[in-house]
Amino acid sequence: MQGEMGDAPSADEATVDLWGPVRHALASPPAVDPDAEPATASEVRAELRRMQGEMASHSYASMATALPALLRDSAGVGDRGLRSHVLGMTGWLLTQNRQWGDAALVLDRAVDVADDETTAAAAVATRVWCEVRQGHLEAARALAIEWADRIEPRFSRATTGQMAAWGRLWLYIATVGVRDNRGGEHEDAMGMARAAAARIGREVLTEASTTRQFGPITVEHAAAESAAIAGQPALALAIAERTPPATFLPTAAGRLRHRLDKANAHTQLGRWDDAVGELRTLGQIAPEWITQQQYARDIVSDVITRRRTLTDEMRDLADLVKLEH
Template identity: 45%
Template sequence: MPESSDTHIGTRLREARKRAGLTQRGLASASGVSVSLIRKLEQQEVQETRLETARALAVALRVPTSALLRRDDGMDDAEPVGPWEQVRAALTAPRQPSDVTDAEPTARGLGAALRATEPLFAGDRFAELAVVLPHLLRDADALDDEEPHTRAIRGRLLQLTGWLLTQNRQFEAANHALDRAQAEATDRLDGAATATIQCWLLLRTGRVGEARELAERWADETEPRLSRATADELASWGWLMLRVSAASVRDARQGQAADALRMASAAAAALGREHSPEGDWLRTFGPTTVVLKAAEHEAVTGRPDRVLAASEQVPLDELPRTSNNRNRHLLDVADAHARLRRYGEAVDVLREIQAASPQWLPQQRYARDILGRIVRRRRTLTPEMRGLADAVRLPL
């Protein structure tokens, strides 16, 4: 469906700029965004821009970022479905009994299969998951709802599927998986874990206001007394506060972002260490996680020196090489080096990520943007830069 002009960021940008009494050149000077890009956005020659760019414009105009971003009724996938077509089909297919030639799946058997598959999720092994996940989803739907632990197993599988599809920019399918996971939640902490992923999906699709509201609602419902809370309760609430903070900083609400980060820090301090509720690597939370997210805030607000200072507090060698913590932080480190014109260091960090997670890096538009800035400032490219450009699909 064609996008109507009244929902395009350019229309909102032009109106906000005029209300602020700024020329395009004045807005460029105040925001650090090129006057050329501002002109193209307002004239709708460019259909989209990065969230960080929208935020810089919003700060200069003194409006929330969400006031500039379009609000679509749906969430179309940002990239072709490709290998995820079968996963989508399994997610949306009507529930049917298993083929009569096969043994009926059991909760115990599926639980064991899911546990065996979780290292693929944690290791960002997307190609293998695209093959095995449709089968797991179909078996989960065929389980007897009266069998013990069925909801917990099905809900966990749907959580992981939503997380995976969000990683791979299959946003509509991810939204469907997470809605189903929420319906299968076995208790409020399980629901909060799904809500944390839903907030991340909303952030990745630029819906920062909705992400903040969802995180706030769940944080209010699950807020514990720090002196009496269990470790699982602290970790769950701490993550929701990190989502409130992440949405707020991207929406140019600095005070709210700082307050939420302080509350997450209090929860982490009460824990005193990194804690994984029921061994769930997706929900791991503690002091190190808070430092990672504090560094991310510095990256969003354009303070690369503070990103690198925060990074020195992170025990990178002790962190698992998973996309939900170490790799995402390393992108912030690479971005900080690039902004400080330390291009060799930035390339080294990107190559480190590529070596650790070769299937994850190509999905990161952030990595493409970082490398694009480096390439534009170089007269010649090293073989390492060319290899990275191919990996992240950056046209040369």
């Protein structure tokens, strides 16, 4: 295994049930208490920020409980940008929890209600990610290229948010390129992303609705991922080794994904203890996250198959990622 092409299997029954109230809220918003004061835009923004913190710690069960009220409140404040961010957060969480069809619908709504292209691009980025996770590479590529062209900034005038949104789309074009054997396009896209990251000069959040980041470290993590996927594990680990530690939101999904890339590289090199160490750490840091990662399941399966020894530690990991053994 060099890296998964997609996570196409949908969520299991328990995950689908967990997010049922959110799907219901999207289809039929919860009733407003006539005796309660309606939420203000400031209160909705505060709740969005609070839930962004929960997203960084991967508290999905808690977020699934709180999100219906936030969806209701955001629909009533008359702020299109804020509504788009809440819908974008919902789409990100549904994608993270492998509910592809519902995620696509809510992300399309987030794009439609956005009041500017940078806000819309946040939802588009998640839509691209949703397609990549399903292995729909051509659809992901076309959407990312369309929007990268659409929001291309002037480097001398662009805001940090505009530059980060644009650079993030180029990272998706790069990751599709390496998965789809488009080597030249991958290198060109990485060059665009590096230019944007250099212009910003630091790690920043790309939007208010997720914990997605962009900057020089994120670009190097993407380079390591590409090397692991391309079957160049030594290069992947060398890039990881020379890249400064990520101190900004170190438990965000993208940072955890980088640790899976390192586990993948260790597995390709037959370094079982190092691979298992990364996986165990991820299980301790973010058990709700790793359970939803087909990539993690593939790595554990590869270790078990190639190592040919099923230790208690490996059984625990297999159970965590829901791998039959």
